[in-house]
Amino acid sequence: xxxxxxxxxxxxxxxxxxxxxxxxxxxxxxxxxxxxxxxxxxxxxxxxxxxxxxxxxxxxxxxxxxxxxxxxxxxxxxxxxxxxxxxxxxxxxxxxxxxxxxxxxxxxxxxxxxxxxxxxxxxxxxxxxxxxxxxxxxxxxxxxxxxxxxxxxxxxxxxxxxxxxxxxxxxxxxxxxxxxxxxxxxxxxxxxxxxxxxxxxxxxxxxxxxxxxxxxxxxxxxxxxxxxxxxxxxxxxxxxxxxxxxxxxxxxxxxxxxxxxxxxxxxxxxxxxxxxxxxxxxxxx
Amino acid sequence: xxxxxxxxxxxxxxxxxxxxxxxxxxxxxxxxxxxxxxxxxxxxxxxxxxxxxxxxxxxxxxxxxxxxxxxxxxxxxxxxxxxxxxxxxxxxxxxxxxxxxxxxxxxxxxxxxxxxxxxxxxxxxxxxxxxxxxxxxxxxxxxxxxxxxxxxxxxxxxxxxxxxxxxxxxxxxxxxxxxxxxxxxxxxxxxxxxxxxxxxxxxxxxxxxxxxxxxxxxxxxxxxxxxxxx
Amino acid sequence: xxxxxxxxxxxxxxxxxxxxxxxxxxxxxxxxxxxxxxxxxxxxxxxxxxxxxxxxxxxxxxxxxxxxxxxxxxxxxxxxxxxxxxxxxxxxxxxxxxxxxxxxxxxxxxxxxxxxxxxxxxxxxxxxxxxxxxxxxxxxxxxxxxxxxxxxxxxxxxxxxxxxxxxxxxxxxxxxxxxxxxxxxxxxxxxxxxxxxxxxxxxxxxxxxxxxxxxxxxxxxxxxxxxxxxxxxxxxxx
Numbered sequence: 001x002x003x004x005x006x007x008x009x010x011x012x013x014x015x016x017x018x019x020x021x022x023x024x025x026x027x028x029x030x031x032x033x034x035x036x037x038x039x040x041x042x043x044x045x046x047x048x049x050x051x052x053x054x055x056x057x058x059x060x061x062x063x064x065x066x067x068x069x070x071x072x073x074x075x076x077x078x079x080x081x082x083x084x085x086x087x088x089x090x091x092x093x094x095x096x097x098x099x100x101x102x103x104x105x106x107x108x109x110x111x112x113x114x115x116x117x118x119x120x121x122x123x124x125x126x127x128x129x130x131x132x133x134x135x136x137x138x139x140x141x142x143x144x145x146x147x148x149x150x151x152x153x154x155x156x157x158x159x160x161x162x163x164x165x166x167x168x169x170x171x172x173x174x175x176x177x178x179x180x181x182x183x184x185x186x187x188x189x190x191x192x193x194x195x196x197x198x199x200x201x202x203x204x205x206x207x208x209x210x211x212x213x214x215x216x217x218x219x220x221x222x223x224x225x226x227x228x229x230x231x232x233x234x235x236x237x238x239x240x241x242x243x244x245x246x247x248x249x250x251x252x253x254x255x256x257x258x259x260x261x262x263x264x265x266x267x268x269x270x271x272x273x274x275x276x277x278x279x280x281x282x283x284x285x
Numbered sequence: 286x287x288x289x290x291x292x293x294x295x296x297x298x299x300x301x302x303x304x305x306x307x308x309x310x311x312x313x314x315x316x317x318x319x320x321x322x323x324x325x326x327x328x329x330x331x332x333x334x335x336x337x338x339x340x341x342x343x344x345x346x347x348x349x350x351x352x353x354x355x356x357x358x359x360x361x362x363x364x365x366x367x368x369x370x371x372x373x374x375x376x377x378x379x380x381x382x383x384x385x386x387x388x389x390x391x392x393x394x395x396x397x398x399x400x401x402x403x404x405x406x407x408x409x410x411x412x413x414x415x416x417x418x419x420x421x422x423x424x425x426x427x428x429x430x431x432x433x434x435x436x437x438x439x440x441x442x443x444x445x446x447x448x449x450x451x452x453x454x455x456x457x458x459x460x461x462x463x464x465x466x467x468x469x470x471x472x473x474x475x476x477x478x479x480x481x482x483x484x485x486x487x488x489x490x491x492x493x494x495x496x497x498x499x500x501x502x503x504x505x506x507x508x509x510x511x512x513x514x515x
Numbered sequence: 516x517x518x519x520x521x522x523x524x525x526x527x528x529x530x531x532x533x534x535x536x537x538x539x540x541x542x543x544x545x546x547x548x549x550x551x552x553x554x555x556x557x558x559x560x561x562x563x564x565x566x567x568x569x570x571x572x573x574x575x576x577x578x579x580x581x582x583x584x585x586x587x588x589x590x591x592x593x594x595x596x597x598x599x600x601x602x603x604x605x606x607x608x609x610x611x612x613x614x615x616x617x618x619x620x621x622x623x624x625x626x627x628x629x630x631x632x633x634x635x636x637x638x639x640x641x642x643x644x645x646x647x648x649x650x651x652x653x654x655x656x657x658x659x660x661x662x663x664x665x666x667x668x669x670x671x672x673x674x675x676x677x678x679x680x681x682x683x684x685x686x687x688x689x690x691x692x693x694x695x696x697x698x699x700x701x702x703x704x705x706x707x708x709x710x711x712x713x714x715x716x717x718x719x720x721x722x723x724x725x726x727x728x729x730x731x732x733x734x735x736x737x738x739x740x741x742x743x744x745x746x747x748x749x750x751x752x753x
Contacts, residue, residue: 040707040710047707047711076697077697078697080468080472083475084475084477084594087475088597088598088601089601090597107475168469168472169472169473187459188459189459190457191710193709193710193711194359194459194710196710196713197359197362197363197709197710197713197715198359198362198459200363200713201359201362201363201368201377202362202368202377203362203377203379220713222713343727343731344727346684347684347726347727347730347731348688348723348726348727348730349687349688349689349690349691349692349702349723349726350688351691351692351694351702352691352702352705352719352722352723352726353723355705355706355709355715355719356715356716356719356720356723359709359715359716359719360715360716360719360720361716362715363713363714363715363716364716446581446582449584450583450584450585450586451584452584453584453585453586453587454586454692456586457695464584464586464587467587468590477594477598478591478594478595481587481590481591481594484587485583485584485587485591488582488583488584488587489579489582489583492582493582
């Protein structure tokens with residue numbers, strides 16, 4: 001035993017280490033584009049039981065890549081490592097229901113938006129949010145500041161002393177931080193799954209999330225007592241919509257996808273996919 | 286080097302230290318109580334109690350703390366029976382879940398330390414004490430406990446430091462401890478290493494202080510083991 | 516599907532995924548332990564060599580990685596290895612991103628932590644070798660390499676086994692922290708399953724059961740290895 005085993009173990013470990021560190025090269029002439037998605041953000045992108053990533057963004061990406069003449073590859077990435085991963089070069093595009101915001105524009109570029117989904121609340125059906133001003137309507141915080149203020153005030157009253165759940169580093173977290181900081185307890189979660197578990201167990205009184213995601217959660221069989229309630233917001237801190245995140249140095253890639261996206265919106269492909277996955281047409285106008 | 290950023294980061298991280306220390310202190314104390322109970326079962330002489338104690342230690346030392354934490358925080362909350370029970374006001378709260386889970390885990394390790402310490406008490410001393418008429422509480426207080434304590438201190442010090450490191454896991458169940466705040470600063474500012482380095486320095490400092498404190502305690506309690514003045 | 520169906524091996528069942536996660540856990544822990552053995556060996560050698568600088572460096576390494584939370588080290592290694600390798604590659608003129616797979620970063624993190632403790636185990640094991648044997652080896656004319664191969668290494672391995680068995684269990688549990696990097700080891704699979712099916716109690720309990728089985732089974736293996744390695748040795752206590 002002893003020395004022979006030790007030597008072979010060290011040799012084996014070294015070989016394994018060398019093999020494991022195989023470098024990954026990225027093409028600059030855009031034959032293949034690697035796209036980062038969470039795979040845990042139903043219905044934008046989700047992982048099916050066979051481990052494959054499917055969803056609105058997967059279908060849209062395949063369509064856009066075909067139009068742009070490149071091959072797409074989708075890889076999974078946790079939400080809180082999305083922008084660092086893009087900047088480090090792990091992938092070339094972020095498609096994960098990422099809203100276009102000025103903060104993010106400081107770090108990365110965005111394509112034109114491919115969806116404009118409002119932020120909405122998911123809560124038990126009897127939550128006070130259900131009776132808030134503007135419940136069930138979409139309020140544009142940029143175009144209707146007065147209506148927005150009224151709705152926000154009524155949301156603040158409904159959530160006073162309650163607990164709200166959001167995902168970290170999202171526009172929803174920003175909204176909560178800006179308007180609900182000292183009014184409600186805001187809990188931030190790394191993943192939407194963990195946050196939704198806490199909503200179901202009663203630790204959270206409400207969740208602030210994209211409308212399609214909330215609707216997908218509410219439609220599950222074990223969410224019979226939950227519903228999308230209260231006003232829905234677009235614009236302002238939520239931004240104009242969701243777009244593809246691309247490194248600032250890849251302006252040519254951004255241009256490629258903008259062209260493809262314009263075509264896809266123009267011929268109704270985006271509307272079709274939106275209605276298929278979101279049950280509503282969320283094409284940006 | 287942007288010293289303003291370093292200073293602001295340090296302030297934010299220090300602000301989270303009380304939570305880290307609170308989780309640590311409460312879980313260590315609660316764990317000691319549970320460990321005392323487990324140790325009592327272990328030395329009780331009753332076969333079923335011994336088996337139960339051994340099973341407890343095997344389970345809580347044989348599974349990762351992270352999964353224990355998730356069972357307590359997410360797992361229990363998903364059971365309607367738990368939500369309807371008298372424990373729900375506590376289990377609803379992430380802090381209480383963290384303390385409970387860490388306490389149950391450290392109890393298993395502390396029980397083993399206590400057991401080893403008790404075994405290290407020379408039987409001759411116990412016999413002599415009994416021959417003098419001591420028994421029960423007095424025997425424990427005057428003979429067993431002081432000797433066992435001295436033997437337990439080094440291992441106990443290591444366990445205390447392990448527990449400080451374990452508190453970093455509560456960042457994964459929505460508590461804003463030093464680890465969470467460091468990661469949030471990284472997410473918000475995209476400065477990757479500096480917040481982690483400063484957080485590391487804070488944890489290291491805390492562990493150093495604890496280690497030094499226990500070393501001092503060991504020296505005080507074992508003057509007969511100090512090297513002779515030359 | 517209710518009850519224990521979700522753990523089944525049919526379509527929609529997570530049985531295979533959990534077992535694959537367990538296999539990944541064993542693999543990454545084993546690689547981590549080996550990396551730790553290499554590092555621990557170096558650090559122990561540095562501290563035993565008597566050279567002041569090497570000794571101090573070894574001590575500093577051990578103190579540093581025993582005083583930092585394991586979760587912090589995992590994050591640091593995960594973020595750091597990609598950056599380091601990409602920077603090194605750029606310096607060598609290579610364009611583009613050098614990816615370090617989560618497996619490698621995870622095994623390295625476990626190894627870096629384990630190495631700090633393994634150094635102590637190796638150091639104590641070396642000190643347990645009877646000095647007389649080393650003197651005899653020198654007097655018989657063995658050179659250092661031969662002495663290492665025939666006297667030191669076998670005995671160090673024998674004395675280190677109990678401590679290494681313990682550290683293997685620690686590595687197995689530390690590997691659960693690699694879940695934060697996204698590697699699909701057992702903890703991660705349990706998490707994904709729990710979130711996806713909204714049944715956290717079942718999945719985390721199932722995952723814990725698998726960890727327990729792995730711990731108990733591998734402890735048996737180490738006990739058997741210890742018994743075989745110490746056959747014929749006289750010991751103070753049985």
